Amino acid sequence: MARALINVPAKAKRGDIIEIKTLMSHPMETGFRPTQEGKIIPRDIINRFVCTYDGVAVFSVDLFPAMSANPFISFTLRATNSGVITFSWTDDKGETQVQTASIEVE
Amino acid sequence: MSTPTRRTVLTLGTGAIALLLSPAARATTASMAEAIRAFTNGKAIAASGVSLDIPLLLESGNSVPAVVKVDSPMSEDNFVRKIALFNEKNPLPNVAIFHLTPQSGRAWVSTRIRLSDSQKVMAVAEMSDGSFRSGSIEVIVTLPACVEQN
Numbered sequence: 554m555a556r557a558l559i560n561v562p563a564k565a566k567r568g569d570i571i572e573i574k575t576l577m578s579h580p581m582e583t584g585f586r587p588t589q590e591g592k593i594i595p596r597d598i599i600n601r602f603v604c605t606y607d608g609v610a611v612f613s614v615d616l617f618p619a620m621s622a623n624p625f626i627s628f629t630l631r632a633t634n635s636g637v638i639t640f641s642w643t644d645d646k647g648e649t650q651v652q653t654a655s656i657e658v659e
Numbered sequence: 660m661s662t663p664t665r666r667t668v669l670t671l672g673t674g675a676i677a678l679l680l681s682p683a684a685r686a687t688t689a690s691m692a693e694a695i696r697a698f699t700n701g702k703a704i705a706a707s708g709v710s711l712d713i714p715l716l717l718e719s720g721n722s723v724p725a726v727v728k729v730d731s732p733m734s735e736d737n738f739v740r741k742i743a744l745f746n747e748k749n750p751l752p753n754v755a756i757f758h759l760t761p762q763s764g765r766a767w768v769s770t771r772i773r774l775s776d777s778q779k780v781m782a783v784a785e786m787s788d789g790s791f792r793s794g795s796i797e798v799i800v801t802l803p804a805c806v807e808q809n
Contacts, residue, residue: 570765583750583773611762612760613757613758615758618773619774620771621721621723624770626768626769628768629763633762
């Protein structure tokens with residue numbers, strides 16, 4: 554896996570609902586596409602996304618081949634305390650990429 | 660058989676293309692219903708309380724923006740546990756399953772999906788009390804995704 558773009562506000566007021574955007578670079582090969590020679594390109598997708606806030610899993614996604622290439626996932630979180638938000642993407646090969654962001658809650 | 664005319668050759672050609680474009684594995688209304696049953700464990704689904712927002716006319720099915728909103732206070736004792744997206748005509752009926760918690764604050768997700776044809780897309784939400792709600796939308800896709808050649 555390669556690059557991930559994440560967008561988390563640096564600061565928030567306690568109780569605010571913040572919007573988080575994530576974009577991961579990945580071909581999300583469906584396993585249904587033939588090459589010009591007629592062979593099927595084997596499936597290779599990110600099948601799991603997990604977001605933890607201060608060590609607690611707060612949001613996750615099971616992905617199927619019908620998710621776009623370079624999967625974009627956006628969701629909300631209630632800002633309760635300053636801490637670290639981690640994002641992890643796991644693909645069919647078992648490779649996991651983790652990215653973190655920190656948020657300051659006043 | 661007589662010598663092939665231009666017309667017979669053309670007819671054969673379209674037949675071959677139609678064959679190429681209809682892969683053996685393809686979700687149907689029935690397989691979508693089956694996937695939804697597996698998700699809800701056969702429980703009844705109320706057809707309200709979920710809004711699924713997708714542009715009605717899509718030039719390409721490769722990256723289709725989809726936004727799901729569920730009516731819920733997202734409090735500790737009343738929240739949306741899961742939101743699942745299903746489609747009718749892609750090779751597989753499942754698209755994604757989002758797992759939410761009260762910490763989510765809002766029962767809202769936004770993503771991009773693939774659609775291989777004009778079809779119905781459905782969002783089903785599992786509430787914390789074990790009930791299910793759904794919302795659906797019919798969209799038109801002019802250039803399909805999923806099975807195109809590399």
